[in-house]
Amino acid sequence: MCNLSAVKNLALALLCAVGLTTARAADERVAELPNYAPTAGLAGSLSSIGSDTLNNLMAFWAEAFRAQYPSVKVEIEGKGSATAPPALTEGVAQIGPMSRLMTPAEIDAFEKKNGFKPLAVAVAVDCVAIYVNKDNPLAGLSLAQADAIFSNTRKRETAEITNWGQLGLTGDWANRPISMYGRNSASGTYSFFKEHVLKKGDFKNTVKEQPGSAAIVNGIANDKAGIGYSGIGYKTSDVRVLPIADDGGKFVEPTFAGAIDGEYPLGRLLYVYIPKKAGVPLPEVTREFIKFILSREGQAIVDKDGYGALPNEMALQQLADIEE
8 A cells, every 4th residue: 555644745645656647637537437336235334433524525425325225324423534533443433534644643543452554545635725705805825924824833934914914905905804714623624734834833822713614614705804724625606715825936726636746735635544454354334335435426426526536546546455
């Protein structure tokens, strides 16, 4: 299995997995995947506990999966990526969606309890987006400016930014204080933003912590001065997604091609973790659910929900991993 510990540059992660060198359109990649082939008489239950970012996707996958298997029950809880490792460790859940990789401590705790390491299965491509209200005219934001807005440690060594005029906005915006929205520490998106934008610095205590991604977007939609971060799948017409510039670079719109080739600086993979021991087959319901996620039908749902379908070769590699 490929080690995807360095996911900031998705191009490297994908090259590691499958030797992929070019990004293709999502519909083309999905069309190359195998159709899902149902197995006869499948019944049972699945529990999924973990990422809020993946909550809608999990619900859509579960609905489509149960259309194939009415005798399978799927329960989903999405309160944050940090809730997945303990649920898997204690056997409360069979699937742990995460918008980040497990930490070494989380893996060690699972291994100590179960005798083997959990398996990370990449299921989608995401862009962590920085959102503003739809009426906000800001052209874009650098990572240094984002750090200056959200962090009280400012490890990118910039002066604190507290109002929109400091970002060049004029008129009614010039003296308008910036209103920040974010997630709590249980969120994988919180951890990702903290690492890749704040350089592991501390968030300001004035960031309004929200219980989920949708709450962040809704808060910004109802707050002209609002700014926040979330996965791209939660975008609505009431907010704008800002182009982002890496330090010293040009503004780049969040696209999945840009995430895959590393041009967009806040691209990432989304995962589901499963308790898979090498050489031991997965329980049938878990195996079939993961196979469905990675099939043409499952990845078409990814695309429809606003995330990026995996490149064909990577999806096939993930399928091979679950059979080892």
